[in-house]
Amino acid sequence: MTPRPYPKQDRKHVVDAGRDKILAAAAEVLNLDDLGAFSLDAVARRAGVTRMTVYNHFGSKGVLLGEVFDLLVERDAFSGMPTVFEAKDLGGALDALVGMLGRFYDDNRQLMLKMVGVAGLDPDLDKVLLEKNLRRRRGIEAILAQFGAPKSPAVDRSELVNTLDVLLSFHTFNSLAGPDRTPLEVVPHVRRMIRGILGAPAKPTPKRTPKRAR
Amino acid sequence: MTPRPYPKQDRKHVVDAGRDKILAAAAEVLNLDDLGAFSLDAVARRAGVTRMTVYNHFGSKGVLLGEVFDLLVERDAFSGMPTVFEAKDLGGALDALVGMLGRFYDDNRQLMLKMVGVAGLDPDLDKVLLEKNLRRRRGIEAILAQFGAPKSPAVDRSELVNTLDVLLSFHTFNSLAGPDRTPLEVVPHVRRMIRGILGAPAKPTPKRTPKRAR
DNA sequence: TATTCAGTTATACACCATGTATAATCTCCT
DNA sequence: AGGAGATTATACATGGTGTATAACTGAATA
Numbered sequence: 001m002t003p004r005p006y007p008k009q010d011r012k013h014v015v016d017a018g019r020d021k022i023l024a025a026a027a028e029v030l031n032l033d034d035l036g037a038f039s040l041d042a043v044a045r046r047a048g049v050t051r052m053t054v055y056n057h058f059g060s061k062g063v064l065l066g067e068v069f070d071l072l073v074e075r076d077a078f079s080g081m082p083t084v085f086e087a088k089d090l091g092g093a094l095d096a097l098v099g100m101l102g103r104f105y106d107d108n109r110q111l112m113l114k115m116v117g118v119a120g121l122d123p124d125l126d127k128v129l130l131e132k133n134l135r136r137r138r139g140i141e142a143i144l145a146q147f148g149a150p151k152s153p154a155v156d157r158s159e160l161v162n163t164l165d166v167l168l169s170f171h172t173f174n175s176l177a178g179p180d181r182t183p184l185e186v187v188p189h190v191r192r193m194i195r196g197i198l199g200a201p202a203k204p205t206p207k208r209t210p211k212r213a214r
Numbered sequence: 215m216t217p218r219p220y221p222k223q224d225r226k227h228v229v230d231a232g233r234d235k236i237l238a239a240a241a242e243v244l245n246l247d248d249l250g251a252f253s254l255d256a257v258a259r260r261a262g263v264t265r266m267t268v269y270n271h272f273g274s275k276g277v278l279l280g281e282v283f284d285l286l287v288e289r290d291a292f293s294g295m296p297t298v299f300e301a302k303d304l305g306g307a308l309d310a311l312v313g314m315l316g317r318f319y320d321d322n323r324q325l326m327l328k329m330v331g332v333a334g335l336d337p338d339l340d341k342v343l344l345e346k347n348l349r350r351r352r353g354i355e356a357i358l359a360q361f362g363a364p365k366s367p368a369v370d371r372s373e374l375v376n377t378l379d380v381l382l383s384f385h386t387f388n389s390l391a392g393p394d395r396t397p398l399e400v401v402p403h404v405r406r407m408i409r410g411i412l413g414a415p416a417k418p419t420p421k422r423t424p425k426r427a428r
Numbered sequence: 429t430a431t432t433c434a435g436t437t438a439t440a441c442a443c444c445a446t447g448t449a450t451a452a453t454c455t456c457c458t
Numbered sequence: 459a460g461g462a463g464a465t466t467a468t469a470c471a472t473g474g475t476g477t478a479t480a481a482c483t484g485a486a487t488a
Binding site for chain 2: 117166175
């Protein structure tokens with residue numbers, strides 16, 4: 001019960017420095033080309049700490065990965081968001097967003113691959129990743145709100161956000177790049193795709209649609 | 215050195231039956247909702263054999279998964295390919311292809327998620343999956359060759375196959391569906407996206423899309 | 429019937445990774 | 459000096475992959 005005047009805040013920065021060191025080490029290990037070489041032991045060694053310290057900071061592998069992703073998304077992927085809003089029209093803003101994300105995906109391609117990998121196998125991380133992907137969705141919605149949606153898109157208005165979200169996802173850049181190109185090199189192509197979706201005149205008359213599917 | 219006239223072919227079907235039983239069991243385990251619950255032990259138990267038998271047939275987990283994917287792709291995903299070519303034009307063929315793939319992704323959503331998961335972590339399986347994805351690409355190329363490419367697509371001719379390939383990938387259906395919809399429900403939307411990409415009149419003049427500039 | 433061989437099983441083992449528990453140690457602040 | 463919080467060292471349980479080896483089974487053959 002006795003009030004204890006103790007640091008607890010003073011040493012916080014030291015502890016946080018340790019945390020950040022671990023997070024950075026984890027990101028580095030994830031970005032190594034060695035496929036499937038992610039272990040808490042490797043992270044700890046690279047961070048210069050013990051595996052136990054990692055468990056003290058984060059309780060599990062999933063939480064650690066979640067925080068790594070969190071940090072990267074907030075600090076790297078969407079750091080240029082303000083400049084996106086400086087564009088003069090919707091097309092320009094989306095172009096800027098594509099460039100921003102393309103750069104991020106390029107810098108962290110291996111990391112992203114492993115991240116979606118373990119996310120597909122770890123329910124906890126899966127939830128975190130899903131939530132973090134909402135970040136991108138909210139960014140798209142903000143852009144549309146600011147610049148106004150196009151009048152005649154090739155897709156439903158209600159599905160416009162979904163469509164852009166898919167086209168801006170890592171998977172789009174990754175599989176479009178394939179083994180021979182980088183996500184960054186693919187940026188112009190993604191821009192064209194989006195422009196095609198946005199600028200296409202509406203096809204309101206489904207009278208002609210030649211579909212015979214099943 | 216004595217020539218030994220022995221079955222070796224007669225019992226083949228029995229052995230192959232065992233193989234198929236294991237493959238089916240593996241697919242079942244992969245399609246369980248239990249995220250990250252895939253072990254060779256579970257597969258063996260469900261197949262009614264020992265873990266050793268699994269190792270006798272396939273040498274490793276990666277190879278087994280590769281063959282499962284192989285079987286599914288060939289037998290389920292692209293089994294309806296002939297009917298796709300019965301369509302009367304390009305749009306109809308692609309619509310049919312979208313429906314075919316959407317059905318497959320819907321039937322095997324959990325499996326696909328886990329598959330890309332381990333593929334992101336296992337180099338061997340990664341290669342297999344990459345090669346199997348070429349199956350889809352070749353299908354697209356065949357359709358374009360049969361029905362002719364659109365005259366004025368919204369994307370480069372050279373990138374047309376890449377674009378369609380991305381739009382037809384599992385990731386498109388999966389992230390478009392999100393947690394609240396199924397890949398199958400998303401089929402009409404993907405069809406519209408593709409029609410938008412294909413049917414949009416060429417925009418040769420990059421004079422900026424006619425849009426409200428705030 | 430006895431043999432023979434492929435495939436299967438039973439069993440044991442090595443290895444690695446995650447996660448938990450506990451006591452010892454270090455560091456910095458008062 | 460003393461103490462609290464963080465870190466370390468160490469051990470352990472668990473579960474999965476992959477390898478090795480000997481025993482077993484069943485069916486075709488002689």
